[in-house]
Amino acid sequence: MTKNNIILNSTLSLIALVIILCLFGCASQKRPQGGPKDITPPKVLKMVPENYTTNFKSDKIEITFDEYFVIQNEAQEFSLTPEQEKLPxxxxNQKKLEVIFQDTLEQNTTYVINFGNGIVDINESNITKNLTYAFSTGPALDSLEISGHVFNSITGDSILNATVFIFPLERDTLLGKRRPSIFTSTDSSGNFKLKHLREGTYKLYAIKEDAQGDKIYQQRNDQIGFYKDSIVLKKNVSDIKIGIFKEAPENIRIVDQNLNNEGIINITFNMGLENPSLEILNNKELDDTKIIKYGLQKDSLKMWLKHYNFDTLQIALKQNQIAFDTIKIGTEKQPKFNQQVTFTDNIYTMEINPYIGLNLYSNFPIKDIDLKKINLKEDTVAITNYTIERIPGDPFTIHVKYPWKKKKTYWINMEENAITSIYDTKNKIVRKNFSLADVNNYGTYNLVVKIPDTTSYYILDILDERKKVVKSVVITKDTTVNLTNYRAEVYYTRITYDENKNGKWDTGSLKLKTIPEYIWNNPQDFMIRANWQQNMTFVIPPHPNRKDPETTGEKINPPN
Incomplete structure (x- = not known):
């Protein structure tokens, strides 16, 4: 091959490579860079035939949007009612969605295509919500509606993006087995509207799923609410209120169990237990010396053992002294754990509560304290007239007792090896600084509670401004509830009507068709004022009248 031919071939190869790169560059569509974020979902520009067409004759529908879009989760989101054997x-196609029917349409029938949350734009996945297309093969379109509101049965808050659906009464057994074909989603105010319904008898439900829900109720993960009676739909029904709730599992189940790298046995249950306990069946020494701490809702526990010289432990888990399960926990020979002692505390925004003082909480049960290695300073001056106290029955907590003073900065220093755990492990250096919260930032509030029915039980919850329960009292008669030395801020009250008088709120049951115990969230808050004692009469309203049709959690207005 001549030199000129070599140069010519090299040049042609280079040109071909440039052309290929250009073609790939042109074919690769990338998301535009810069500019404001797109938050607008695709909008419908045109439907052919038009939405709500009667005497429908076409075999397909074209819907044109104002931007490019994709279909997501078609099998879960799209539905056609009445259903056909062959789905459309x-x-x-570009900015158009084509719906092509594969089966013959029945005469004089209203069809509704629900696109759910299945249409999203390409760039930001903004969802076109609750888009429907309705048409009739006859001269009239079904036009009945069911509308209402979905809320949380405990808090009363409106629920966004709950799925509300109906089943014809004769198909109600499909709940939890099959996705409904007639459904909608609630808006930001918790409101919903099911449209283009035909006369009939229906059961109405609402569920709140995880982000990737399939619209099929799963008791383990989902919340549910239901309209207790069947709806005989002959005209529009409105103002229905559905409270959703989490069902209590029918049986106690262990969700997780493990021996972690700190040597702590963790067990988690699918529900809170009543009077929980456990017994180590094959090692009496460890059973007699075990230390257990239950979670706040008693739906989990942590267990610390004296030693780990065992292959496998057999553990019986009990509720009300009755065993409901037996598990096995195994360990390696001579296991190695990270059991260094660390601490948390009750210091809040660099201050301690003047009515509580300073508490330090160890991650392991404490065996010994070397008081010589714990030092306290007031500003820069070392002080000695403080005491370190253990809490009876609590092997994790250290209480530092001292006459704390206002406008002083305190430093506590725990030297290395000051604390010894039951495993003979030690702490590293701990240094914390704090001051005393002003006593004038606390106040007292006395609620003089009046009940409407002396034969009933009520549960009064006091919630702080973060809606966290700070006090709960069972009320059986007129009484005074004292909130002594509480932080000055806004508080709320709510009442549970304890119908079975067991001292706790009971959820509903879909199987038994029972609704949760009614909770009244008082819309009126109250303020505990700093360095002030106040009194207020609090009248509990009567239980709502349930003679009208019921929904979960709240009285409803009768259907129109």
Whole structure:
């Protein structure tokens, strides 16, 4: 090959490579860079035939949007009612969605295509919510509606993006087995509207799923609410209120169990237990010396053992002294754990509560304290007239007792090896600084509670401004509830009507068709004022009248 031919071939190869790169560059569509974020979902520009068409004759529908879009979760989001044996095909063509029917449409029938949350734009996945297309093969379109509101049965808050659906009464057994074909989603105010319904008898439900829900109720993960009676739909029904709730599992189940790298046995249950306990069946020494701490809702526990010289432990888990399960926990020979002692505390925004003082909480049960290695300073001056106290029955907590003073800065220094755990492990250096919260930032409030019915039980919850329960009292008669030395801020009250008088709120049951115990969230808050004692009469309203049709959690207005 001549030199000129070599140069010519090299030049042609280079040109071909440039052309290929250009073609790939042109074919690769990238998301535009810069500019404000797109938050607008695709909007419908045109439907052919038009939405709400009667005497429908076409074999396909074209919907044109104002931007490019994709279909997501078609099988879960798209539905056609009445259903057909052969489902329509959904095809994306540029900015158009084509719906092509594969089966014959029945005469004089209203059809509704629900696109759910299945249409999203390409760039930001903004969802076109609750888009429907309705048409009739006859001269009239079904036009009945069911509308209402979905809320949380405990807090009363409106629920966004709950799925509300109906089943014809004769198909109600499909709940939890099959996705409904007639559904909608609630808006930011918790409101919903099911449209283009035909006369009939229906059961109405609402569920709140995880982000990737399939619209099929799963008791383990989902919340549910239901309209207790069947709806005989002959005219529009409105103002229905549905409270959703988490069902209590029918049986106690262990969700997780493990021996972690700190040597702590963790067990988690699918529900809170009543009077929980456990017994180590094959090692009496460890059973007699075990230390257990239960979670706040008693739906979990942590267990610390004296030693780990065992292959496998057999543990019986009990509720009300009755065993409901037996598990096995194994360990390696001579296991190695990270059991260094660390601490948390009750210091809040660099201050301690003047009515509580300073508490330090160890991650392991404490065996010994070397008081010589714990030092306290007031500003820069070392002080000695303080005491370190253990809390009876609590092997994790250290209480530092001292006459704390206002406008002083305190430093506590725990030297290395000051604390010894039951495993003979030690702490590293701990240094904390704090001051005393002003006593004038606390106040007292006395609620003089009046009940409407002396034969009933009520549960009064006091919630702080973060809606966290700070006090709960069972009320059986007129009484005074004292909130002594509480932080000055806004508080709220709510009442549970304890119908079975067991001292706790009971949820509902879909199987038994029972609704949760009614909770009244008082819309009126109250303020505990700093360095002040106040009194207020608090009248509990009567239980709502349940003679009208019921929903979960709240009285409803009768259907129109």
């Amino acid at each position: 095909q959904f095809k994306v």
